[in-house]
Amino acid sequence: MMKTPFISFLLFCCIQLTAAQELGLIPYPNKISMETGELIYKEVISFSLPSHLTLEPASIISQAKGYDIKLIVQKKGGAIKFKKIKNLADEAYQLTINKKGITIGYGNRSGAFYALQTLNQLIRKNGEDYIIPYVSISDQPAFHWRAYMLDESRHFQGIKTVKTLLDEMARLKMNIFHWHLVDDPGWRIEIDKYPKLTSIGSKKDFSNRDMSTDEWTKKFPGNYYYTKDEIRDIIAYAEARCITIIPEIEMPGHASASILAYPELGTLSKSKGIGIWGDIYDISDPKVEMFIQDVLTEVIDLFPSRIIHIGGDEVPHSHWENTSSVADFMKSNHLPTAKDLQIWFINRISKFLQSKGCTMMGWNEITGDNVHGETTENKSEKLADGTVVHFWDGDASLVNKSIKRGYKVVNSNRFFTYLDYSYETTSMEKSYSFSPVPEGLSEKEQKNIWGLGCQMWGEYTPTAERVFYMTFPRIAAHAETGWTISENKNYDRFLKALPNFKQVWARTIPLATDF
Secondary structure (H helix, E strand, O other), X not given: OOOOHHHHHHXXXXXXXXXXXXXXOOXXXXXXXXXXXXXXXXXXXXXXXXXXXXXXXXXXXXEEOOEEOXXXXXXXXXXXXXXXXXXXXXXXXXXXXXXXXEEEEEOOHHHHHHHHHHHHHHOEEEOOXXXXXXXEEEEOOOOOEEXXXXXXXXXXXXXXXXHHHHHHHHHOOOOEEEEEOEOXXXXXXXXXXXXXXXXXXXXXXXXXXXXXXXXXXXXXXXXXXXXXXXXXXXXXXXXXXXXXXXXXXXXXXXXXXXXXXXXXXXXXXXXXXXXXXXOOEOOOOHHHHHHHHHHHHHHHHHOOOOEEEEXXXXXXXXXXXXXXXXXXXXXXXXXXXXXXXXXXXXXXXXXXXXXXXXXXXXXHHHHOOOOOOOOOOOOOOOOOOOOEEEEOOOOOHHHHHHHHOOOEEEEOOHXXXXXXXXXXXXXXXXXXXXXXXXXXXXXXXXXXXXXXXEEEOOOOOOOHHHHHHHHOOHHHHHHHHHHOOHHHOOHHHHHHHHHHHHHHHOOOOOOOOOO
């Protein structure tokens, strides 16, 4: 029977769709079409970069599908043509591959970089040939905040591990490395004005909380923190991969490491003259606030990011409530609850950061809401305007509540995004199902959801191998959620693409076996 033009068109669309699905791309492009044909190269693919496009050759990931693709940057000519497109959105790109060659359209440096990441994923090897299918892709991320967080306070991982993670983030088009450098077990960043933060505060971890400084030094020689030069090196490495590093300096809780170094900073430790585990900053003391400002000044000078994460979570308010000097301070400053005291302090930090040209970000306890079923709420203080609320716990309606108050939100709902949770608790499918945008928000309000982060908390990941095991492959699910618009997400297609990444990761990274 003769096929009608309409039936032929449907068959053509099905073939196109099937072919696109078989490309094995993660994250999946938001607009893609296929043509019949392919480019074939021997050994290398060379290209030249426009003078204004500062991409380092070493940052262009050349490992794909378990074999090495050699992308060679040369002074002139080459197989790839770059075209700057006016008014193209940040991070967006256009990639066209046909008989004329490879063309990359971009608006900014990130877009060109992401186009090259997609190109790497498209390349297949057949014998000695490198094959790239004819395809046309127009792509940009669904969210501009696509983060991976590494907690190095609880267990220090070091430069090699961080750079490996940055490489894989780049491959997946993730653009924020949230670096949790400070918490109860250890202080991991050099601060010139307060050398004891590292000479004492870095000499514990989650597995060795009860070990003395002397015992630690004998058992673990060497540095378990980053010098400023090491951090500058990592920042440059991330920048080459279009990744911004957001440092987190916890306050007013999760401060045991700094209080161990300087007991006068603590609420209970001050009177005892020694650092007490689980103590929090005595924020009624102006000297404590000055210490924090000094630390933040050095952090701001070191990190290019104009967003500073201050933590603000899980503060045991009883430390303040049971200290007479703090209670007197609250009374004289008309702060009826410990939550009001916390918000009062955080707002002062926000004002200080603003004076330095920075924006404050913190976990969602900073709003004063009942996140963990507390019995008291803030009564007099309101979180400063302009703060970025990082949702991690509590009822999901708190996201909407923060948005309707006018705050920007990054959604890291722990039931979907915490990588320290077992694969039995948070499976690949559950990770992939997450949407950062809850129901009940208008289209305008939805724009205040910046995106999502996935968190690798470090209590039970003492080694890089364990970090990698818990991170991969679930990081890919969160990368796709951050990039691919929800209508284009397809879990079955995603699973079919994962083996391509498994071949790459398996070279250097121990993998979970659930895929």
